[in-house]
Amino acid sequence: MLFTLQVTFINMVTQKPFSFLLSILTILLSILHVTSDSPLLQNFLTCLPNHSKSSKPVHEAIYTPSNSSFISILHMHTHNGRFSYSDAPKPLAIVTALHESHVQATILCAKTNGIQIRIRSGGHDSEGLSYLSDVPFVVLDMFPLSSIDVDIENESAWVEAGATTGQVYYQIAKKSNIHAFPAGVCTTLGAGGHISGGGYGNLMRKYGISVDNVIDAKIVDVNGNILDRKSMGEDLFWAIRGGGGASFGVILSWKIKLVSVTPKVTVFKVKRTIEEGAIDLVYKWQLIAPKLPEDIFLRLLHKVVNGTQKGNTNKTVQVTFIALFLGNTEKLLTLVNKQFPELGLKQSDCSEIPWVNSTLYWYNYPIGTPIEALLNVPKEAVSSSFKIMSDYVKKPIPKDAIKSMFQLLIQYDGHMKMEWNPYGGKMHEISSSETPFPHRAGNLFLLQYMTNWGEVGVEANNHYLNISRSFYEFMTPFVSKTPREAFFNYRDIALGGNSPSNVTSIDIAKSYGSKYFNGNFERLVRVKSKVDPENFFRYEQSIPSLSH
Structure with missing residues (x-):
């Protein structure tokens, strides 16, 4: 809840006693x-x-x-x-x-x-x-506005802001088995926010991220006008593709460019624990994953599991190597076993399925699940809680650091997991200023930390938020610096935020803006100052206007 969020954020920044802040915020919310x-x-x-x-x-x-x-x-x-x-x-x-x-x-x-x-x-x-x-x-x-109009002849589609990624994938597949769209693995993400924040997924090494494949948009501005790319101008069109639409107006819809995929793709999930050599494999992955051909995306998922060896009841870390390959099994086996023989990939590990079915596989549905599952949208609040943080890695993390990292994950008793997403390919070809999303060449991989818990209440929230922050601090020597970069779609209030949210400080905005957008932050501020000079569209981490 926001009450807990504000207490945690302010307590972290000011280091004042929790009880004092609790009282102040209680009064504030009452007023x-x-x-x-x-x-x-x-x-x-x-x-x-x-x-x-x-x-x-x-x-x-x-x-x-x-x-x-x-x-x-x-x-x-x-x-x-x-x-x-x-x-x-x-x-x-x-x-x-x-x-x-x-x-x-x-x-x-x-x-x-x-x-x-x-x-x-x-x-x-x-x-x-x-x-x-x-x-x-x-x-x-915006969820009721969810129409999707796919035009295969022109290899494009208009997608309303309330449509989910799963619905987009489904509607494309209904028209073609050789077209796709580069977006998130989660199939319930709303197109409005996901795309405007950048939108990445397992096609990014081949085609870039979502905003690299947007060719038009419709937005309602601060004066209630509906604008398309031509009427909004190139500056605003640039800003909403990765700078977060909610700082500039309300996204109504996107016109997306469809990309080509093979009629069938190959997927696999190979799991290795510490005892099975995971530390050496993770280290080697850093050296080869960003350099593999752009047709393959090989993600790592790190999580704590029970010991796998007979008689071992201790916890261990299991690393899952998850792949999408635009090609057949034979080509994939040749490629992986040449570049990464230590993984020991076998034909029995691989499955050839249509691209649309691979979106379900990547979201942990079993193979054979009907594609109508992509239309599923949760109707109730999620009971479990989580905290997400992110980093960009530019140099391989040493083996001893990986070992210490795994020890910390075990210490946290399974409440934290990590995803490592490789760069290379198209991501290294696009300029860092092409869109507000700046994280391009020079990165080996994007790192996501997720801390999960089921307990309820302020005390539990603060305990697990502290765990998340502690691990983030441990990772400091191994990730990007000045600024320590972060992915905007993985919102993190700990990077800075305006509170109360109706008062905007340009200095506070720089604290998070430089991490999300690097050198593109200043251009975003200029666009904001032009299209919303009174700073109506604002929230804790919005782009500020120079006049407010």
């Missing part, structure tokens, strides 16, 4: 509490019909705390348990946009009444910033 019959809310609700089409009644899209389904709608796309507890701050209202005019009306009426808006497409913001705030706010839910 900011606005009831469902308040004049502020009523003025907002009265305003909405004046700015939306009468043929698309906006009242059908509005949920307030007085609605019996308010909480279920709020939690339908809440994917992190630490933000779904009963005392988490609630919006004044939720507008589940059924038409683009509902988006326009929400922006204009929120701006007129001094209400902050939080924009949610899939709800996967790992810090909950798309549906929580510390000032009076409304949630603009």
Whole structure:
């Protein structure tokens, strides 16, 4: 929940006693509490019909705390348990946009009444910033706007912001078995936020990330205008492809470029524990994975499991080598066994399946699962909690450091896991300033840390957040420096954030902006200052306007 998030963030930055901060924030949230019959809310609700089409009644899209389904709608796309507890701050209202005019009306009426808006497409913001705030706010839910229009002849598709990655993959596959789109492994990510933050997946070494394959977009700006690439101009089009759309307006849809894949691809998952030589294999992976042909993507997943050797009840670390190859098994075996013979890849480890089925395989569905599973979207809040952090690695991590890393994972008793995602290929060919996403040549791999827990409450949250921060600090010598880079899609409030979120400090913004965007941050600020000079679209880690 945001209450816990703010306490943790401020406590980390100021190092003041937790109890004092708890009291201050309790008072603050009490002051900011606005009831469902308040004049502020009523003025907002009265305003909405004046700015939306009468043929698309906006009242059908509005949920307030007085609605019996308010909480279920709020939690339908809440994917992190630490933000779904009963005392988490609630919006004044939720507008589940059924038409683009509902988006326009929400922006204009929120701006007129001094209400902050939080924009949610899939709800996967790992810090909950798309549906929580510390000032009076409304949630603009984009999930009903989820149409997908695939044009195979022109190898493109228009995708609305509320569509999920799984739905995109499914609709492409319905039209073609040799086309795909480079986006996330998770199949419930909303297109609006995922793509605007960069969007990476297992096709990135072949075709780059999602924003490298966007050719047009529609956005509602601060004045309620609907703009496409031509009318918004190249600066704004540049900014929303990796700089986060929510700082500049509300993304309605993307026009994406489809890419070519083989009729069948080859996948495998090979697992090795410490006792089976995982440390040596992980070290070797760093040397070869970024240099492999761009048709192969070989990810590492590190997690703690029970000992695998007979009579060994101790914990160990198991590393899973997960691959996608645009080609057949014979070619893959020849390639891997030449470049990485230590892995011991066998034909029986490999499966040839259509690309669309590989998206299910990578999301841990068993082979043979009907592709209709890609249409599944969670309808209830997730009960477990997590914290995500990220790093970029530019030099191989030494074996002794890998050993120490594994020891720490075991010490944390399975509550933390890591994913290592190789670079190379197309990622090294695209300029770091081509889009706001700057993490290109010079990186060996992207590293994701995820800490998971099931316990509830502030004490449990702080305990596991401290674990996450401790591991992150341990990794400092082995990752990028000045700045220590981070991936924007893996939102991390510990990198800095404005609190309260309706007051923006350019210095605080630089603290997170330089890590997410490197040298592109200043251009993002210039674009923001031009298109939203009053800084209406703001949140804890938004791009600031120079005038505010």
